[in-house]
Each structure stands twice: as structure tokens, then as C-alpha cells.
Amino acid sequence: MTNGDFDEQYLIPESGAVIQDYLDDFLYTSWYTGKRDLIELDSYGFPTEANFRVSTDPLVGTTVRQSIDFQGIPWGNEAIGPREYFRLYRLHTYSLACNHSDWSPDELSIDDVRISPYDPFFEFHTFYKTPVCVKNHFHLCKNLAFFGEYSILYVSNSGIQGQNLLTKEVADVFDFRNSILQKNSICCLSTSQQLGCFSTLYGQYGIFNPKTQSCSIRKMHDESINHIQLLDYKGLAVLGCNDGTVALEDIEKTGNQVIFRGTDAVNSIHPSPDLSLLLICSDCKRVPLFDWRSNQVVDEIFHSDSVLTGSWHPNGHILATGGQDTTLKIWDSRFFKYPIRTLGSQMSAVTNVVFSSTGDSLAAVEQADFAQIYNTKTFSDCQVIDFFGEVSGANFSPSGDTFIVGLDDPMLGGIMEFRTSIPSHLTCFF
Template identity: 25%
Template sequence: MDEFELEDNLEFILQSIQELIEDQGENNPFGEVNQNELLANLVNYDQDNLMPDVSVEDVVNGKDVQGIPWEKMLFPRDQYREMKMKGYKNYQNLSYAREDALQQDCKQVERDGPYYDFQYNTRRARLSIVHFQLRNLVWATTKHDVYTVHNQSMTHWSSLNQISTELINGDDCIIPKQRGHGSQSVSMVQFTTMAVDNDLLVVGGFHGELICKRLEDDGIVFSTRVTDDENAITNSLEIYQDPNGSRRLVVANNDCSVRIFDTKYFDLLNHYVFPWSVNSVSVNPDGTLFAVLGDHEDGLVVDPKCGKPIGKVRGHLDYSFSSAWHPDGNILATGSQDTTCRLWDIRNLSQSLAVLGGRLGSIRCIKFSSDGRFL
């Protein structure tokens, strides 16, 4: 690991320290810390202790799971984390008193054992997320295959051979193999979201770009801009099977639209418009219902055949960004900037079944385990 890579990995910590020092003034817990001196101290740290990977054995021997040399930071991880959490302010679009409005509603959940056990950490798989509201920029299809975005590059990381392979370069002029059906070249694409299903990788961009790649083939099979609207960001993508068994792609954009494409020729099959920017669309297990969430407190349950709402979920106090369906299709989970996740029985949407309070900030991504036991 060279000096520049080390600086890149630790820059966010140093910036956070500086912010905490300024916020706390003379009462800051770190004492007089010179940022340049601290950075130089870290860069000169024993290179043998800055290996790009961290194993279980390394952690047992005292190494930090992220490989951060806290002993050179003049304070421990726990102290840094405590101060960072105290200074954290959750972003809100709407004004509300969280403590008064939500605290009594939230179900008390006891913490049990860890869901995951630490196995391995690597810095070889690089990732960059340019905006805090972007989601689904990391996607794992197996325990060995991970898809990530780093700068303008969409990459595949294999944990088996420890190799990262570029699949799409957003800086290039992307020329699709397939012509017609609305296909067009795109370039200078800044990735905002993605989805992967079997052999198909789909990627969205800040200006309404949609890029589709079949993983077993070279090149890009389809690309386009789904809208020319100024507020065009592609917020979410989901690949699913409709009730007839055909594979479809549903695309949600900031232009208040949801679009459905087939995944053979990428024809636009349906285009539905809603009263607000659409941040998320999730599809129930049998492909008969959409959960549509966006820049509004309420969410909609929609019939994908006609785009008409057949139900509404009411209870969140801010915009919503994520949802997920239980494998049995009867329970819908929604996540909001009001820092809560709500569970709904799709057979009776009059009120939520439960309200789960987040530990700190907005709920921007929700998934059920495949057996439905965990959320």
C-alpha cells in the first residue's frame, strides 16, 4: 500500500476528527491534534502492519478489522465512534419532532448474537459512493461474486482469485450492440444504482441513463436515457418475473416515473407517472404488486399491469427510500428518513403492524433473509 492509498483510506477519519475538534472547541476530547502531523505519523506507520487484507487471525492478534492503526491516532476506536455518533445529525426533508412522534410507537427490540461473523476484510475491492442518498452500489450474487462502483467504473470482485475486473467504464462512450427499441449511446455516466440477476447487470445514472450488460458477453447489449427531464436521476432498478414467467426490469426515476422494460429486446412496456419523485420500487414475490415510495410521507401499493394504486401505506413522517417484501408476499417493510422501518400486512393496510426504530439515521436499504426469519 503506497502513501496515497493510505491517505485515501484514512482521509474520512481525519476530516471527522477535525470537525469534532471544531464542534467541541476547548472541550474536545482529543487534545491539541495537528492534522498534518497526525497524517504524517500514519503514513510513516510500519508498512508491514498496513496490509490490504485483514483476516480473523489478524483480529485475534489485535489488528483492527478495517486495518486502521488506532494506536497511532492518539485515541481508541470506541472514543472516536462515540464522539462521531454524538455529533451526527440525520438529514430530513420534512420537519417533525422525532422523539415525541415516534419514540412511543417504536417496538422495543432486544439485541441478540451477531447475524454475521467476521471472516475477512480486503481493500482490494474499491468502492466509492458520491452521495449519501444513493443505494444498491454494492451487490453480491454469491459469497464469492461482488459487484461494486468505484469512481466511474463498474467492477466485479472475485474473492476466490482476489481479482477485480472492470465491466463498464462510465467515462467511455458506451455504444450498445442492440439497435432500435430506443437504444442510444451514452457517455460520461456517473452511476447511481444497479441490480444483478443471473446473467444480467443493469446500471442507472444521474441523467436518466440505463445501461444493460449480459455478463457472459462482451460489450453492452442496451443503453439509453429514459428521460430528458432535468431531474432525471435513476434511483432504483429491480429485475423480476411477471406472473407469466417473463423477466422484466422496473426503473424508478426522479422525474416521478416508473418504467417497465422487457429484458430480451428492452422494449418499454409501460410508463407510469406519480405525483412525486420515485425513490424506490420493489416487487412482491409473484410479480403482481409494486411498492412505490418517494418524496412523500405516504407510499403506494400499485398494480403493475395498469399503474393504478390499490392501497396506501400511511405512518412515516418523512420521505421514504427503501422497501422489501417478505418471501410469503403478505408482509411489506418500508424504510424512511424518519429513522424508522414499518411493517405492513398487505391484506390490511389501515395501520402498520410494527414500527422498528433505527439505531442512528435514515433507513435507506431493507432486505429480508431468503427464509423470511430476519430483516
């Protein structure tokens, strides 16, 4: 795990920090080896997108070898310099939020993982530059979802848009610029087989049908609804709120019932596949497992800092949690005393954790720059996807054959698509 000095863990980054800021600061560090007079700046003095364009001049780049990565950045040109130096700069200076100060990265016990750079589980397929994916809270990064195998829904500055992976077309699904929604307020987007839903930082939420483009916008209270998830065949939605409550919403009756009250902001909620348990991830170090049937907390699992995300394996026994302590923990619901595995991030907090539908793969996506995909046979083999940008969301397709990551950045943002490079022959041990 490479997180830089621990003192920097307590610095909270400004929401919406973008590559211009990092690149501009990078130009004045010892890591920078390019030529500042070749950097194109805008009227505010920030580097522009032109610095990342590949030159068509055959003489440019003849003295320094350019290496184009899958985001289209021409690393190695005379202006920017080599990619590895900017990566080192990001690793040492990226600031993390920290809610609980009684821990240190040096004290975390992280299990060893074999990184597979030459035998990836998923290969890069396409980078969709047109989509403008946004996130409106620095660690609520669930603004991207599949609706069917080849359609992606994502939050944009104007509302909710769609990207077709087959036709490459982008379409407006809902334009909320003239609606009752406050500007740039959507903090969570999720889908089921038939419907979609979103929640906002101002206590609003919506249930919508992308096919008919019908949407019902509702108001719960003035507190942020940090996470919402549909229970499609139950006709219910479960909502996790900033005031520490978890509520059930009847989609047809448009009424909600609070089923859990905590003292810490709920970051995400994750029902088990059989709906017997609800994993409640909050700003507390403890993660309660709530039993729907008895309306009681039946167990707890622990991190060293706030817990941001979780996911259940399709078998209903194994689950994963990720948090601000920069760890991913794997648990067996039949024995919660200790995690099966404790795995470290590359740079920042783990904000998205998701199992594929087959259970063969587990993705742990960080707040920025990195996603790790684990072989769930032993959780000892890992593919690291290395990019630049703040993550707006990440997910697997319904079949598990496609993995997408949304990036919120005006210059380098978009949607990255990865597809399975090897047959799904991995057999889970549980």
C-alpha cells in the same frame, strides 16, 4: 435511537463526505483525547490514511492499549485516542436530510429490541480493502450486488468492477471512462440470475451480461433514474425516476412504457415475489402499493418522512420499509392499517432494507456507520454492526449465508463480508 439534537436533522450533508472531514473536525472537540501533533496531515491539512495503520514499532502503543477493529483502525493509539469517543462524536454530529418537518424523533413510537452483542447472527469474515466502492448520491445507496454466490459487482470511479469472494481477485467488468456515460453518474446497480443493470443520475440506464461483458446503454430522458430492477423471467426491467414516474422496459425491444405517475421523486421500486404488487418508495411520506393487473393504487402505507427503500419477504405477505425518519417499519400486506413493528436506527436514515432469500434475516442498513440484522421470527432480536464510513450498498448472497456492506471512503472504504455464525434454524412465524 441516538440522533443528537433534532435541529441537526435539517442539515443536508455534502455528497461524498469522507472520514477525513469528520476526523479533522473531531481533533478540535472535547471528545478528542489523542495528541494532535502526532496526526499526519496531507498538503490540504486533512488527516491521512497513515493515521490508521498499525505500528510495527514494538515500543509504540505500550502506554496506551491499541484495539484493532475489523476495518483495521488501531483505536487507542496516542494520535487518535479511544474508539468510543469518536463514536460519540459521530452520533451527536452526523447530519441528516429532512424533507418533511412536521415530526420529531421524540414523537416516534419505537418498539423495543434486544441487541445480541455476544451471540451474533453473522460473524465478521473478511474486509476487502482493495475495492473502491462509490456512491454518487447521498441517499441512493444501492451500488453493490451479488452475481452468483461468490461474485460481487460494485460501482467504482471507472465503471463497474467485480470482487470474487473465493479467490479474492478484483476485475474490471465494464470500464466506462471512455463511454457516453457521464463521469460518476451511476446511482443504482442490481442483478438477476442472468443479467445485470444500472441507472444513472442523467436518465441513462444499461442492461448487461457480466459473463460475456456485453452491455446495452440506453437513454430514457434527462431526469435521474434512481432505481432499476430486472424481472428476469419476464424479460422486463422496472425503473423508478426522479420525475415521479415508474416505467417498464422490454429488454429485447428496447422500449419503455410509463405505468405510474406521481408527484414526488421515486427513490426505489420493489415488486412483490408474485409480481402482483409494486411498492413505490418516494420523497412522499405515503408509500403506494400499485397493482400491476388493474393499473391502480390499491393501498398505502406511511412514514413520517421520505421513504427510501423497501423489501418483500419471500412469502409475499410481509414487507419492510425504511426512510429518512430513521425508522424501519414491518408490514403485513393483508392488513396495512398499522405496521407490525416500528424499529429505530442507530444514527441516520435507513437507506437499504433487504430480506435474505430464506426469510430468516432482515438487514436494515443506514446511510453511514451502522447495519442492523433482525431475526424475523419476532423482529425482537437484533445484531448491530458498528463501523465507520458512508454506505454504498449492502446485500445478502443468494443462499442468505453471506452479508456484505460496501463503504465509500478513500481511507476506510472497501467491502465488509459477514457470514452466518449459527445454523439457519430460525423459523418465521408467518
